[in-house]
Amino acid sequence: xxxxxxxxxxxxxxxxxxxxxxxxxxxxxxxxxxxxxxxxxxxxxxxxxxxxxxxxxxxxxxxxxxxxxxxxxxxxxxxxxxxxxxxxxxxxxxxxxxxxxxxxxxxxxxxxxxxxxxxxxxxxxxxxxxxxxxxxxxxxxxxxxxxxxxxxxxxxxxxxxxxxxxxxxxxxxxxxxxxxxxxxxxxxxxxxxxxxxxxxxxxxxxxxxxxxxxxxxxxxxxxxxxxxxxxxxxxxxxxxxxxxxxxxxxxxxxxxxxxxxxxxxxxxxxxxxxxxxxxxxxxxxxxxxxxxxxxxxxxxxxxxxxxxxxxxxxxxxxxxxxxxxxxxxxxxxxxxxxxxxxxxxxxxxxxxxxxxxxxxxxxxxxxxxxxxxxxxxxxxxxxxxxxxxxxxxxxxxxxxxxxxxxxxxxxxxxxxxxxxxxxxxxxxxxxxxxxxxxxxxxxxxxxxxxxxxxxxxxxxxxxxxxxxxxxxxxxxxxxxxxxxxxxxxxxxxxxxxxxxxxxxxxxxxxxxxxxxxxxxxxxxxxxxxxxxxxxxxxxxxxxxxxxxxxxxxxxxxxxxxxxxxxxxxxxxxxxxxxxxxxxxxxxxxxxxxxxxxxxxxxxxxxxxxxxxxxxxxxxxxxxxxxxxxxxxxxxxxxxxxxxxxxxxxxxxxxxxxxxxxxxxxxxxxxxxxxxxxxxxxxxxxxxxxxxxxxxxxxxxxxxxxxxxxxxxxxxxxxxxxxxxxxxxxxxxxxxxxxxxxxxxxxxxxxxxxxxxxxxxxxxxxxxxxxxxxxxxxxxxxxxxxxxxxxxx
Numbered sequence: 001x002x003x004x005x006x007x008x009x010x011x012x013x014x015x016x017x018x019x020x021x022x023x024x025x026x027x028x029x030x031x032x033x034x035x036x037x038x039x040x041x042x043x044x045x046x047x048x049x050x051x052x053x054x055x056x057x058x059x060x061x062x063x064x065x066x067x068x069x070x071x072x073x074x075x076x077x078x079x080x081x082x083x084x085x086x087x088x089x090x091x092x093x094x095x096x097x098x099x100x101x102x103x104x105x106x107x108x109x110x111x112x113x114x115x116x117x118x119x120x121x122x123x124x125x126x127x128x129x130x131x132x133x134x135x136x137x138x139x140x141x142x143x144x145x146x147x148x149x150x151x152x153x154x155x156x157x158x159x160x161x162x163x164x165x166x167x168x169x170x171x172x173x174x175x176x177x178x179x180x181x182x183x184x185x186x187x188x189x190x191x192x193x194x195x196x197x198x199x200x201x202x203x204x205x206x207x208x209x210x211x212x213x214x215x216x217x218x219x220x221x222x223x224x225x226x227x228x229x230x231x232x233x234x235x236x237x238x239x240x241x242x243x244x245x246x247x248x249x250x251x252x253x254x255x256x257x258x259x260x261x262x263x264x265x266x267x268x269x270x271x272x273x274x275x276x277x278x279x280x281x282x283x284x285x286x287x288x289x290x291x292x293x294x295x296x297x298x299x300x301x302x303x304x305x306x307x308x309x310x311x312x313x314x315x316x317x318x319x320x321x322x323x324x325x326x327x328x329x330x331x332x333x334x335x336x337x338x339x340x341x342x343x344x345x346x347x348x349x350x351x352x353x354x355x356x357x358x359x360x361x362x363x364x365x366x367x368x369x370x371x372x373x374x375x376x377x378x379x380x381x382x383x384x385x386x387x388x389x390x391x392x393x394x395x396x397x398x399x400x401x402x403x404x405x406x407x408x409x410x411x412x413x414x415x416x417x418x419x420x421x422x423x424x425x426x427x428x429x430x431x432x433x434x435x436x437x438x439x440x441x442x443x444x445x446x447x448x449x450x451x452x453x454x455x456x457x458x459x460x461x462x463x464x465x466x467x468x469x470x471x472x473x474x475x476x477x478x479x480x481x482x483x484x485x486x487x488x489x490x491x492x493x494x495x496x497x498x499x500x501x502x503x504x505x506x507x508x509x510x511x512x513x514x515x516x517x518x519x520x521x522x523x524x525x526x527x528x529x530x531x532x533x534x535x536x537x538x539x540x541x542x543x544x545x546x547x548x549x550x551x552x553x554x555x556x557x558x559x560x561x562x563x564x565x566x567x568x569x570x571x572x573x574x575x576x577x578x579x580x581x582x583x584x585x586x587x588x589x590x591x592x593x594x595x596x597x598x599x600x601x602x603x604x605x606x607x608x609x610x611x612x613x614x615x616x617x618x619x620x621x622x623x624x625x626x627x628x629x630x631x632x633x634x635x636x637x638x639x640x641x642x643x644x645x646x647x648x649x650x651x652x653x654x655x656x657x658x659x660x661x662x663x664x665x666x667x668x669x670x671x672x673x674x675x676x677x678x679x680x681x682x683x684x685x686x687x688x689x690x691x692x693x694x695x696x697x698x699x700x701x702x703x704x705x706x707x708x709x710x711x712x713x714x715x716x717x718x719x720x721x722x723x724x725x726x727x728x729x730x731x732x733x734x735x736x737x738x739x740x741x742x743x744x745x746x747x748x749x750x751x752x753x754x755x756x757x758x759x760x761x762x763x764x765x766x767x768x769x770x771x772x773x774x775x776x777x778x779x780x781x782x783x784x785x786x787x788x789x790x791x792x
């Protein structure tokens with residue numbers, strides 16, 4: 001017999017509708033272990049090529065604490081839905097979990113297919129799926145996890161509870177596999193199949209033009225939107241990839257046939273659009289062929305039109321999970337129930353409740369302290385909780401509201417209004433969290449045999465909701481949280497060129513990082529931004545620019561404009577690096593003056609003499625041998641020291657004489673592996689955006705860390721740096737933003753924009769208020785004096 005999730009919730013609600021007095025016992029022993037995800041089982045090759053994972057990575061499948069509710073989606077092909085199917089789960093739990101009461105309930109499309117005990121040892125579980133339960137298209141997998149400690153009932157002990165599912169060793173085993181995959185809709189079946197990422201290989205044979213790279217990026221961006229690639233991993237390569245993924249090729253029919261000579265479907269390919277599957281059945285190929293650039297461009301436009309006309313198919317539960325993954329977009333003057341946000345409304349029996357959900361604000365949302373959203377909370381909790389029991393509402397990791405649940409409360413939260421200032425929201429994705437510490441006096445005597453069998457301590461009611469009043473909407477830059485609306489504005493201006501993407505030396509790693517970023521941005525914004533790869537800074541001072549490179553390869557002039565200095569980083573390569581390193585692409589002025597390639601040093605010595613010296617050193621090495629090169633290096637060391645002293649003195653003089661306070665130059669922390677920065681371009685009409693890693697070989701992986709939803713949703717300010725694990729170590733807030741209109745000029749929106757601007761510029765607000773009162777005083781004085789004169 002099977003039960004739906006809804007039925008099970010109703011049953012639990014009926015059983016727990018009485019008094020919510022907890023009978024848990026606790027031992028006062030304190031033990032809080034900080035769990036490191038890196039210590040968990042590493043990714044491995046799937047046990048079977050027929051195993052299809054659902055769209056989740058290691059972090060998504062890590063369940064900590066006492067209660068977790070996760071819902072994922074997967075795409076099933078028609079042939080896969082027939083026959084006998086199984087869900088394979090390879091998992092391991094903490095030794096602290098009590099195996100008799102810790103369990104995981106597994107649902108497919110809201111129908112329970114089994115319950116898994118969460119013991120400590122690593123094991124593989126096979127759960128049969130009833131025929132007909134999985135339907136073609138999107139389906140859902142729901143995991144409800146309850147974990148209890150063996151011997152400790154304290155709040156601190158809940159941090160020792162965890163279960164990790166291995167995404168590379170888990171998934172659906174279908175008894176019937178498709179013989180071929182050849183439809184555009186089938187591209188969605190590849191989503192998230194590599195530890196949550198979607199592997200995409202952009203085929204870029206030697207000698208290909210930058211125009212080919214531009215068209216590849218445009219095609220991949222459109223595909224990422226239509227196939228719902230939440231975490232695209234794009235790599236430029238000369239040969240097709242291996243394993244689950246998609247190969248994308250653009251070119252003449254002859255070139256396409258040479259790339260896929262083993263594919264019968266492409267052996268006689270002419271101009272057109274082709275979607276085929278590999279013989280292994282785990283990789284797809286998207287090919288757009290044409291005899292000219294114009295013909296290929298027409299085929300890409302037709303491909304995008306096909307994608308835009310397509311509709312998502314699947315079960316209602318699968319489509320619900322898909323929308324939850326992308327995040328519900330909130331609109332002005334609306335109320336959204338907690339159930340629509342995706343919050344678990346089950347009765348909670350533990351001591352530490354924690355749950356997070358994602359939602360999206362419009363890309364042009366303007367945060368500030370000019371208004372407040374309201375959480376209308378209704379909940380039941382166990383009466384007589386210990387002092388210190390409390391419930392927290394968090395938004396984007398900031399605590400915005402707090403309710404005490406101590407012994408003086410009566411166990412009922414009714415129509416409690418909890419304000420959330422607009423300054424806590426951000427454009428795009430936001431994370432809403434509810435946390436509750438629920439200790440009770442009876443926890444002093446912990447009975448492990450009853451730790452999972454007590455009455456509920458907290459239950460959030462289904463009529464709770466998040467209410468939003470009207471809010472300001474306007475685009476602004478620089479601000480990393482608003483890149484969606486920025487790029488859309490910059491490329492949509494009259495006569496605007498495609499967005500310039502700077503990749504020094506046409507480096508394939510930098511191009512891969514850029515393509516991965518724009519595929520993620522397209523998915524997040526549901527917009528395809530036209531781009532063009534360049535190897536030097538465009539001459540158009542009004543143009544926007546996005547640059548990808550390592551600390552020591554990006555042009556010095558660009559870094560100076562970005563107000564970033566990488567010379568203080570302890571891991572930047574020494575200036576005496578091997579002379580055989582491939583030079584950077586030159587600026588036009590350098591080609592004219594010296595006729596040589598230019599290498600820009602990362603040292604902040606202030607002028608292009610660095611580049612000239614690098615050229616001189618290279619020439620010396622080529623014609624005069626190591627002796628002269630060594631002399632040049634010694635000269636360079638002395639010259640650099642002199643420059644540093646001069647620049648330090650010059651900076652001090654400028655700081656003292658400049659009437660405007662200058663922002664300090666940003667230098668990343670040694671722990672940072674990547675820096676993301678945004679500044680106004682020289683004309684101030686657009687923004688320049690920087691993505692830089694310590695080393696070139698780390699750029700692609702670092703950017704994939706940044707585009708993971710747990711990091712992506714926290715981008716903001718003008719500068720941020722992240723560690724290898726996605727933790728932020730540096731941040732510079734936006735202080736001088738420019739604005740552009742994204743909505744019709746309505747009075748209500750303009751009023752809110754002014755209020756938002758004043759709330760983020762308090763000094764100007766005070767000046768404006770004082771000026772207004774001063775003006776009113778002078779005006780009143782002159783009016784009264786004029787009136788007295790008339791009476792005379």
